[in-house]
Amino acid sequence: WAAGCIAIILVCISTDSNSAISAITSQTTPSKEAKDASFHLYLFGEDRGVPAHVKADNDWFITYGKWLECFPIEMERASARGLVFERSDGLRVRWRVGTLEAVVGSKRIKLPRTLRVFNDRLHIPLKVLCKLTNTRFIYDAGQNAGYVCAMLTEVQLMPATNGWQLNLRLTAPVTYRIDRLSNPDRIYIDLHDAVINYPPGVLLERHGSIASVRIGQFSTVPATARVVLDMDEPLNYEDRTEFDDNKRATRISLFIEDAKAPQPPIKPSINNIELQVSDRDTVTGIIRVERAYDYTAFTLIEPFRVVLDFRNADFVNPVGVQQIPKNPLVREIRTGMPDIDSERVARVVFELHRPAAFRIIEKRDEGLIIVRIGKGGWYGLVIVIDPGHGGRDPGARSPVGMFKERLIEKDLTLDIALRLNRMLMYAGAKPMLTRTTDCYVSLQDRVAFANAVNARAFVSIHLNAWPKPGGNWGTEVYYYTPQSRPLAEAVHKYLIMLLQRKDNGIRRRRFYVVRRTSIPSVLVEACYINHPEDGRLLQDDEFREKIAKAIFLGLHDYFGVPWNLQLQGEEIVEDVAQHVASDAPTQMQPEGEAPNQQ
Ligand SMILES: [Zn+2]
Numbered sequence: 001w002a003a004g005c006i007a008i009i010l011v012c013i014s015t016d017s018n019s020a021i022s023a024i025t026s027q028t029t030p031s032k033e034a035k036d037a038s039f040h041l042y043l044f045g046e047d048r049g050v051p052a053h054v055k056a057d058n059d060w061f062i063t064y065g066k067w068l069e070c071f072p073i074e075m076e077r078a079s080a081r082g083l084v085f086e087r088s089d090g091l092r093v094r095w096r097v098g099t100l101e102a103v104v105g106s107k108r109i110k111l112p113r114t115l116r117v118f119n120d121r122l123h124i125p126l127k128v129l130c131k132l133t134n135t136r137f138i139y140d141a142g143q144n145a146g147y148v149c150a151m152l153t154e155v156q157l158m159p160a161t162n163g164w165q166l167n168l169r170l171t172a173p174v175t176y177r178i179d180r181l182s183n184p185d186r187i188y189i190d191l192h193d194a195v196i197n198y199p200p201g202v203l204l205e206r207h208g209s210i211a212s213v214r215i216g217q218f219s220t221v222p223a224t225a226r227v228v229l230d231m232d233e234p235l236n237y238e239d240r241t242e243f244d245d246n247k248r249a250t251r252i253s254l255f256i257e258d259a260k261a262p263q264p265p266i267k268p269s270i271n272n273i274e275l276q277v278s279d280r281d282t283v284t285g286i287i288r289v290e291r292a293y294d295y296t297a298f299t300l301i302e303p304f305r306v307v308l309d310f311r312n313a314d315f316v317n318p319v320g321v322q323q324i325p326k327n328p329l330v331r332e333i334r335t336g337m338p339d340i341d342s343e344r345v346a347r348v349v350f351e352l353h354r355p356a357a358f359r360i361i362e363k364r365d366e367g368l369i370i371v372r373i374g375k376g377g378w379y380g381l382v383i384v385i386d387p388g389h390g391g392r393d394p395g396a397r398s399p400v401g402m403f404k405e406r407l408i409e410k411d412l413t414l415d416i417a418l419r420l421n422r423m424l425m426y427a428g429a430k431p432m433l434t435r436t437t438d439c440y441v442s443l444q445d446r447v448a449f450a451n452a453v454n455a456r457a458f459v460s461i462h463l464n465a466w467p468k469p470g471g472n473w474g475t476e477v478y479y480y481t482p483q484s485r486p487l488a489e490a491v492h493k494y495l496i497m498l499l500q501r502k503d504n505g506i507r508r509r510r511f512y513v514v515r516r517t518s519i520p521s522v523l524v525e526a527c528y529i530n531h532p533e534d535g536r537l538l539q540d541d542e543f544r545e546k547i548a549k550a551i552f553l554g555l556h557d558y559f560g561v562p563w564n565l566q567l568q569g570e571e572i573v574e575d576v577a578q579h580v581a582s583d584a585p586t587q588m589q590p591e592g593e594a595p596n597q598q
Contacts, residue, residue: 033118036060040145041126043070044172044248045193045222053126054118060146061116061123068124070148071133072172072250076422080122082115088171088250090303093132094541097122102132103541134171136195140221149223150174150194150250155203157213158318163257164207165240167320168227170194173248178239185231189252190218194225208260209235229256242323251321268293268313270346271367273333275324283330285350285371289313295369297360303331304352306373308360313346329356329373382430383555384455386513387417388462391440396465396529403539407529410438412538413461416526419548420459424555447516457487457558458521459551460513463529463538473531474502478523480514487520491554498550499543501527501534520558524551 033056041048041060048070054061064078072088082096091105097115101108109132113125130137130148138147150172158165170191177190200216211230218226236257243249272288287308295310314337321334331351337344350358350373361370388409389395395409417433424431432453434446450458466472475495479488488506496503514521526547527534537543 036144038144040143041067042145042147042193042222043067044148044150044174046070054116054123056116057113057125059113059125059127061118061125064122064124071129071135072150073133078122080117080120082122083124087133089134095132104132136197136223138195138220138223143221145221147193147221147223150191151197152191152194152215152225152227153197155213155215155227156320157204157207157210158320159262160255160318161316162259163235163255163261164210165318165320166213166227166229166254166256168252170250170252173244173246173250175246175248176241176252178237178254180234180237182234185234187229187231187235187237187254187256189227189254191225191227191252193223195220195223196225208258208262209233210256210258251323253320268310269316270310270313270335270348271316273317273319273335273348275330275333283324283327283350283373285330285333285348285373287348287369287371289367289369290316297371299358304354304356306350306352306356306358306371308348308369308371309340310346310348311343315346319348327353329353380430381457381559382432382453382455383424384432384434384450384453384458385417385420385424386434386446386450386458386460387413388460389413390435390438393440396463398530398535399469402469402530402532403535407463407535407538409463409465409529412463412529412544414438416461416544416547416551419545420461420551423548423552429555429559443512446513450517450519450521455519457555458513458517458519459491459555460511460521460523461547461551462523462525463527464525465530466528469530470532472504473528473534474504475499475527476504476525477506478509478511478514478525479506479521480508480510481521484514484520484522487554487558488522490557491522491524491551493557494550494553495524495526495547498546498553499527499537501537 033054036053036055037050039050039053039055039060041051048067051060051067052063052065068075073093074086075083076086076092077084080097082094084092084094086092087104093102093104095102095115097117100112100114101110103109111128111131113128115125116123126146126148127137134151134153136149136151138149139145140147150170152168152170154167154169156167158167168189168191174194175192177192178187180187196215196217198215200214202212202214204213206212209232211232214228214230216226216228218224238255240253240255241249241251268289268291270287270289274286276284276286289310293310293313295308297306297308299306315335319333319335321332323332324330329352331353334349334351336347336349338347350371352373356373358371358373361372362368363370390410393410395413397409398407400406414435418436421431421433432455434449435441446460464472464476475492477488477492477495479485485506492506511523514523527538529535529538
């Protein structure tokens, strides 16, 4: 056995490349609005009949409705103004009516058409939606039918005990069929309502008794993508896919028995990963390791993950990707072998639905590493978010002429508050807002509200203004009671870190809302609305998202969710502990090099 001969092959297929079948999706129709009464729609194999729609601009504008549930997205918000949804790869898509672009993650993507309102109802251009959801639209002119299909984006062949594991990943759930053929011996997997987005042909060359792995588009209408394994002899196989109730899956796993596959290594090897759910609040991952090992444990966010990297180790039984259905904490476990600093590590990832506390217990004598994941310290706690001003009280404004449109504090504070609200909700806390619309709320009512709802923290969001426009800029955090100081410090730390504006410090002031609330309370002046650079940044969605995120992370720290985050490039990571020898104490390494993100 040599380290070099383990074969982990990952073929990532670009979702942007063109393929042969895109030719049949193009068509020429003059831009006019009409009904196309014979148009038939098939979504991932399901016949949806003739949907209510308006045909315009060479696309079918479909009304928002139940059919949208078929797409591999999680709808967060849908209104007459637009859509916000999360894609299957975890990226959030923001798409507004009237703008020829969408924001995917933090990237702006130009679109040929956009959301429109016909007869007071939001209509979604079908072909553009496919583009935004990494699915593929195929138009069959003969039948006047549209087919929305999944894309095959990943083909992976990994050694497993006594054989190989073939993993396929798609952008949406599909049904499939696995069978064998002879002369020559081969196994094929037909993926229904799926397309390859890659030139057909051989993807992987010889591995043990597997001569090659090929992909192709078996048919286009209906679309069937085919993956073929050519073999020297008829090998046994076992379908290890975890499919849903409708026998659909986005990840397909096939085990192929092969005596010529690489044998288990002599290096430290991770034999087994087991998950125990003791109750709804705790999940225990048990990792069995043979021989001496050293590892690093750390956390990543977006999505929240607990990661263990075992140096110079191998997996005997790679999990690949194992989803944990219906678990409130852990979404999936996966294993991989990324190169970190040109060294191969065996990586175990616990992907979480929300931040959680975790603890690692080592039982080296028994070769066990126990990862205990529990709910974080703020789960279900009420946190009051107070967007400053509102209604007849606009707050501060940028001077006429500084920007194209005047910036008004009450609008921006509400925008930031709603972003923070979403983050906290997603992370398991219970945020409550003193206002959710542009309305006037007195300071007395804001304080009374915070005291009445049994909140555990109060954050008032404001933007500052200097008497002379442009005279000052940067970030301040205010508090009054001594018990509020730690919260002010935590929020301030992340505002400075993320916004990178001038640090005007943490200040003790007798502001009404921080003085009269009985709970830890802070007032954030994120930056100056009447400063040219601060104001320019405030007009940017991403900057306001950063303000919300900084407050989120401050609260996160304050409530002792043990997720002491640091910035590393664009990713926020924590180097929890570096375990270098079996009896070395756990050391915090705040300045340590953080491992790469998986
Ligand atoms: Zn204010």
